[in-house]
Amino acid sequence: MSALVAAEAAVQPQPVRSEAAPSMPRPAANPGLAALRLFLRNPSGLLGSVILIGLLFAALAGPHLYGVDPFEIVGAPFQPPGGDPVLGTDYLGQDILAALLQGGRATLLVGFSAALITVVIGVTFGALAGFFGGRVDAALMKVTEFFQVLPTLLFAMVLVTLFGQRIAITTIAIGIVSWPPTARLTRAEFLRLRGLDFVKAARAAGAGPLYLIGRVILPNAAPPIVVSATLAIGTAVLFEGALSFLGLGDPNVMSWGLMIGQNRAYALEAWWTVLLPGAAIFLAVLGVSLVGDAVNDAVNPRLRKRS
Amino acid sequence: MDPVLAVEDLTVTLTRPDGPVPVLERLSFSVEAGRTIALVGESGCGKSMTALAIMGLLPEGFARADGRIRLAGEDIAAAQPSRLRALRGSALSMIFQEPMTALNPVYTVGDQIAEALRLHQRLGRRAALERALAMLRAVQIPAAERRLYAYPHELSGGMRQRVMIAMALACRPKLLIADEPTTALDVTVQAQVFDLLKALQDEMGTAIVLITHDLGAVADIADTVAVLYAGRCIEQGDTRSVMHAPQHPYTRGLMGCTPHLRLGAAADAGTGPLREIPGLVPPLGRRPAICAFADRCGRADATCLDNPQPPLAEAGLTRAVACWHPEARAA
Numbered sequence: 001m002s003a004l005v006a007a008e009a010a011v012q013p014q015p016v017r018s019e020a021a022p023s024m025p026r027p028a029a030n031p032g033l034a035a036l037r038l039f040l041r042n043p044s045g046l047l048g049s050v051i052l053i054g055l056l057f058a059a060l061a062g063p064h065l066y067g068v069d070p071f072e073i074v075g076a077p078f079q080p081p082g083g084d085p086v087l088g089t090d091y092l093g094q095d096i097l098a099a100l101l102q103g104g105r106a107t108l109l110v111g112f113s114a115a116l117i118t119v120v121i122g123v124t125f126g127a128l129a130g131f132f133g134g135r136v137d138a139a140l141m142k143v144t145e146f147f148q149v150l151p152t153l154l155f156a157m158v159l160v161t162l163f164g165q166r167i168a169i170t171t172i173a174i175g176i177v178s179w180p181p182t183a184r185l186t187r188a189e190f191l192r193l194r195g196l197d198f199v200k201a202a203r204a205a206g207a208g209p210l211y212l213i214g215r216v217i218l219p220n221a222a223p224p225i226v227v228s229a230t231l232a233i234g235t236a237v238l239f240e241g242a243l244s245f246l247g248l249g250d251p252n253v254m255s256w257g258l259m260i261g262q263n264r265a266y267a268l269e270a271w272w273t274v275l276l277p278g279a280a281i282f283l284a285v286l287g288v289s290l291v292g293d294a295v296n297d298a299v300n301p302r303l304r305k306r307s
Numbered sequence: 308m309d310p311v312l313a314v315e316d317l318t319v320t321l322t323r324p325d326g327p328v329p330v331l332e333r334l335s336f337s338v339e340a341g342r343t344i345a346l347v348g349e350s351g352c353g354k355s356m357t358a359l360a361i362m363g364l365l366p367e368g369f370a371r372a373d374g375r376i377r378l379a380g381e382d383i384a385a386a387q388p389s390r391l392r393a394l395r396g397s398a399l400s401m402i403f404q405e406p407m408t409a410l411n412p413v414y415t416v417g418d419q420i421a422e423a424l425r426l427h428q429r430l431g432r433r434a435a436l437e438r439a440l441a442m443l444r445a446v447q448i449p450a451a452e453r454r455l456y457a458y459p460h461e462l463s464g465g466m467r468q469r470v471m472i473a474m475a476l477a478c479r480p481k482l483l484i485a486d487e488p489t490t491a492l493d494v495t496v497q498a499q500v501f502d503l504l505k506a507l508q509d510e511m512g513t514a515i516v517l518i519t520h521d522l523g524a525v526a527d528i529a530d531t532v533a534v535l536y537a538g539r540c541i542e543q544g545d546t547r548s549v550m551h552a553p554q555h556p557y558t559r560g561l562m563g564c565t566p567h568l569r570l571g572a573a574a575d576a577g578t579g580p581l582r583e584i585p586g587l588v589p590p591l592g593r594r595p596a597i598c599a600f601a602d603r604c605g606r607a608d609a610t611c612l613d614n615p616q617p618p619l620a621e622a623g624l625t626r627a628v629a630c631w632h633p634e635a636r637a638a
Contacts, residue, residue, distance in 0.1 A: 197408040204362055204403075205423050205474065206396030208389075219413045 038298040045294025051287030055280070059104030068098035070254045078270045090263050090273045099254050100280055106255035107237055108284065110171045114236035117175025119229045122182025123218075129183070130190025131213050141187070148180040153242060160248045167250040174239045182228050189221035223296045230292025234285035241281055256280050309380060310337035311481045311514035312361070312399075317374035317384075319353075319360050319538075321591060328592040330356050330369060331538045335619075338531070340481070341508060343515040345529035345546070347522065347561065351588045352535040354518045358484045360384075361516070362401055363391045379481055397427040399482040400475040404490050406467035410459035416470045417443070417455035423477050442473040446503060465496035469503065476507055483508075484516045489524070497521070501528055522565045526550050531625075534558045537589055537599035540619055544626035554622055554633040556604050560584040598631065606632050 039045045068074065073093040074085060081088040087097040129140040159173035193199060194217060202216045237256075243249050244257030245264065256277040263273035317334040320327040331353045338344040346354045359365050361376055363383065376384040378399060383391060400423075403409040411419060420442055421435035430438065436455065443451035446469040459467060468488060475483055485504065489497035505528050508515055517529055525532055525546060532549045534542040534557065542555040553559040563582035586603040589595065598617055601607040610631045619629040 197403055197405050198411045200364070201401075201403055201409045201471070201474075202411070203364055204395055204401040206392045206394070206426060208392050211426075216411060220411070222413075 035298040039294050042294040042297060044290045045298070048287045048290025048292075048294060051283055052291060055104060055284055055287065056108065058101055059108055062101030062104070063098070066098060066101055068095045070094060070099040070102040072098075078266070078273070080270075081272050081276075087276060088270075088272050090259065091266050091270070092262075096259075096273065096276060099259050100256070100276060103254040103256045103259055103277065104280065104284075106167055106250075106253045107240055107257065107281070110167065110174065110240040110255070111233045111237040111284065111288075113171045114174035114178065114239070115229055115232040117172065118178045118182055118232045118236070119225070121175065122179035122228075123186045123225060125179070125183040126186025126188075127190055127213050127218065127221075130187040131194055131209065131217065133191075133194075137187070140183075144180045144183045147177070148184075150177070152177040153239075156239065156243060157246065157248055160243060165248060165250050167253045167255075170240060170243055170249060171236075174236050174243075178232060178235060178239070182225070182232065185224055185228055186221060189224060190217055193217045193220050222299065226296050226299070227292055230288050230295075233288045237281055237284050237288075310339050310377075311379055312516065313337040313375075313377040314357075314361065315375045315377070317357070317360060317376060318372045319356055319365065319369055320372045321369050323368075323592065327372065329372075329538060329594070330591060331360065333374070334535075334538075334540055335374075336531075336533045336540065336543065338482075338514045338516060340514050341512045342530045343508065343517055343528055344531045344533060345517045345519060345525040346533050346535055347519060347525060348535035349561075349584075349588050351590070353538040354535055355486055356538075357535070358401065358486050358516065358518055361482075361484060362395060362399065363388075364395075393427070396423050396480075397478040398480055399484070400478070400480045401484040401486065402468070402471050402475050402488045404487040406464050406471050406491060409471055410467055412459055415456050415458055416462070420470070420474050420477050423474055427478050438477065439473070442477050443470070445476075445507065446470070446473045448473075464492050465499065468492060468496075468500055472500070472503065472507070476511065476513065479511055480513060482514045482516065484518070486518045487520065488517075489519075489521065497524070504528065522550070522562065534561070537594050539599070539616070539629065540627075541600070541629045542627070543619070544623070544628075548623070548626060552634075554626070554628040555600075555630045556606050556632075556634070557584070557600050559634060560603075598629075608632070 068085070071094060074095045075089055075093050077089055077091050077093040079085070079089040079093075081096075085095040085097055087095075087100065090096055090099070125140050125144060129137040129144075156173040156177045159176065160169055163169045163173075190213075199212060199216055202212055207216060240249065240255060241257030241260060244255055245261035247261060249255060249258050249261065251258070259277040260274050263270070267274040314337065315335050317331055318329065319331040321330050334353075334357060336344055346357060348354055356365070356369065359369075360371055361383075363386075365371070371384055374384065375382050378394065383394060383399075386394070410416065414422075417436055417439045420439035421430075421432070424430045424435040424438050425432070440451055440455055443454055448454050448466060448469050454462070454466070459470070462470065472488075488504070489500050492500065501524050504515065507513070517525070519525060529546045532542075532544065532546050533540050534549070534555065536557050542549060542553065542558045549558065550562065553562055560582070561584070564584065566581055584603055589599055595601070596615055597613075598604070598607070598611050601611045604611065614631060617629045617631050619627045622628045622633055
């Protein structure tokens with residue numbers, strides 16, 4: 001401390017000039033790059049990315065590389081894995097590998113889109129309620145409670161039955177029934193953060209409400225929201241599985257949930273028809289959770305190493 | 308010269324279920340460009356409320372009931388919220404007490420200083436960062452180039468307070484409110500921060516409202532002093548004369564509470580016990596109709612107990628005091 005004080009004391013006050021300083025220093029380390037490096041150094045982040053990239057690649061490129069229509073009957077039903085087709089066939093004699101590859105598209109798309117809807121609605125409600133408080137808070141939280149007291153699966157089933165068994169409807173239904181916990185979490189974070197000194201300081205520097213919500217408070221509330229978003233992806237994938245399992249998915253779009261739903265009656269005789277899509281769902285949820293954890297650690301400046 | 312800030316009859320009340328409770332009562336003071344006024348008094352006297360009222364940032368439940376706050380002639384107490392937002396951070400800014408928590412932990416300090424410039428002066432990212440660097444140099448942060456990209460948690464308390472000062476002064480405000488800017492800092496760093504404020508004020512001509520407990524700092528950098536007690540100004544005047552010859556018993560008491568270091572021959576005389584003012588500031592809603600200081604005052608007599616609150620009356624050329632029995636002016 002004393003050396004620092006001496007060094008500071010030695011510096012004479014310098015005039016404040018608005019003219020450009022001749023040489024702008026480069027950032028010692030780009031914060032984005034530093035976060036990426038930290039993310040990749042994290043073994044669970046690495047493992048999660050490998051799983052997710054693998055699944056995404058399989059879902060996007062797989063159907064083109066493995067040119068079998070998942071709805072086509074390719075042979076006798078209930079052929080075990082290891083023969084031809086390589087992962088066997090289901091109760092109709094459809095190729096399970098083809099169904100897994102094609103089904104990944106729908107399942108992952110539903111998972112990510114529904115989670116996006118969840119986060120957008122949840123964060124908007126939570127942020128406005130937590131930031132403004134008072135009547136805004138009371139009104140928004142009443143709406144949230146209304147959605148929260150409805151049994152989620154039943155509510156989603158009603159929505160799908162009312163508006164049609166289409167994949168877009170399924171996605172929206174999942175998003176609509178899952179946002180209340182995100183809203184409550186975001187609200188709690190905003191309530192905690194809005195009274196802190198740096199928010200007051202930002203107000204004193206002339207920041208308006210939207211700026212305070214979006215640029216000052218939200219980045220500080222991000223870690224738990226990121227975690228809840230990754231959980232939402234996993235939940236949405238499981239939700240899609242549950243709806244399809246109950247026969248309320250889109251029957252014209254192959255998905256992992258549909259596979260499990262259609263083969264559930266034969267799970268004991270032909271385990272692979274249910275276990276393989278189940279394992280795919282498990283892997284997807286695991287990958288997303290690992291990545292979410294690692295992202296959370298990487299974007300926290302406190303955990304970032306000094307350069 | 309017209310004052311940069313003129314507070315006239317400012318009255319702030321807190322709304323309670325049983326009616327409004329006065330927090331600040333008819334407070335008036337002004338400060339000119341390049342000058343500093345210190346607001347002093349115990350905790351709970353309304354110093355910070357005054358600062359928040361000027362900024363237009365009174366907490367929920369508190370409201371300005373009366374009075375004007377003129378910033379360079381413009382009544383900002385009556386201004387639209389959007390106008391106030393435009394003024395905050397550019398024409399008037401504020402430094403907070405706690406440098407440890409007043410910086411946003413997720414942005415680099417360079418970004419935070421640049422943000423005010425981008426918000427108010429519509430500078431580009433690069434230009435704003437260059438100005439931020441100039442400001443970091445101006446507040447004498449060593450290795451400013453590197454600190455530009457540091458996060459708040461990587462800096463010491465003194466450095467953070469310098470960053471806060473850099474942020475507050477980035478847009479060259481006419482008025483700076485410093486709410487106990489050094490309370491959370493080491494004694495050695497405190498003096499540096501005050502020196503820095505003074506140097507920057509000389510250069511930019513900023514008017515400063517300094518809220519502090521530190522009477523040493525007041526003597527050092529303030530041109531005028533307003534002593535607040537229970538939401539009222541009870542003594543006001545130029546720093547030298549108030550500090551040398553306080554006329555209100557409360558001011559005198561405050562001075563008596565300040566420890567003085569005696570060295571050399573004077574040390575032998577002994578310092579004697581540090582004096583204190585008995586009792587507490589009356590809490591909100593329980594302020595008496597008579598002189599609020601009467602029950603703590605050694606000089607209170609029947610006049611003090613039977614009459615309403617004494618008015619702030621002129622006492623000399625540049626002085627004013629609110630007391631029925633002001634101390635005799637020292638020769």
